[in-house]
Amino acid sequence: MDVVRRNTDYAARLMVYLAKHYGNGPISTREAAAEEDVPYQLACKLMQKLNRANLVESCMGPRGGFTLAREPSKINLLEVVKAIQGPISINRCVLSKYSCSQWRTCPVRSKLADLQKSMDKSLAAITFDQLLRGSQKNNVRNTKRRKQ
Template sequence: MKVTRKSDYGLRALFTLAKFYGEQPVSIGQIAAEHRIPDPFLEKIMQELREAGLIEATHGRSGGYLLKRRPSQISIWEVVQALDGPIALVTCLDPNLKCAIEDGCPTSSLWMLINERFEHCLKELTLDDLLKAEQAHIS
């Protein structure tokens, strides 16, 4: 599994919501313009993030989207899981597929370890870390 454009766009959208956390809702148009994401695709992504319980929508004249939790409480792993599903760096680790040479494969344990470490890294990183990285980049 490679991290798809959907997860990349989803992280960009959540980055914007994290910037405005505790303030006003952010419109889909504002997010789309800031990150050059096509509106229909962004709407689908936001719906999936809403269904995953990561964001909420507010309606009305000043409506938009808000994070449901603090940026420090939303991991990158949660976002990728919500938009792309299980992480499998190689085909043999994909839970939806059966590896043809599973028994006796010399590299499966290595890939399993790498996959676990990648998952751990994504679970440790949060939207707050993304904000801090951007601030460090700007400074």
């Protein structure tokens, strides 16, 4: 089972594309979907979820589209994960102590809770300006390979 689902990956790629164009006005969903190889209808649904989570803002009109709601450095990957698929959970006992009668004494739960905190902290530390910089480095590497 995937921890980060395919739709969340698509949404993160759309967000990276918006980050790339941050400050240059709205980007159409069609453009972002085509550039990031995301099915258009799915991209529309994902952008609406991101909008409801206040991660993007919609702009109406003939030159409308979406922009990031905040600077790329102020939006993290955990926010996108939660907006698209809800919280990631290592095990249901980590999210709710009431899911198991042994939650107080279970040695497995305490270790899983530590792992959960670590994963959430790691995802929250990844901002879209960092992802954008990584994306640009990969593009440079791919361009160099093609020329050889």
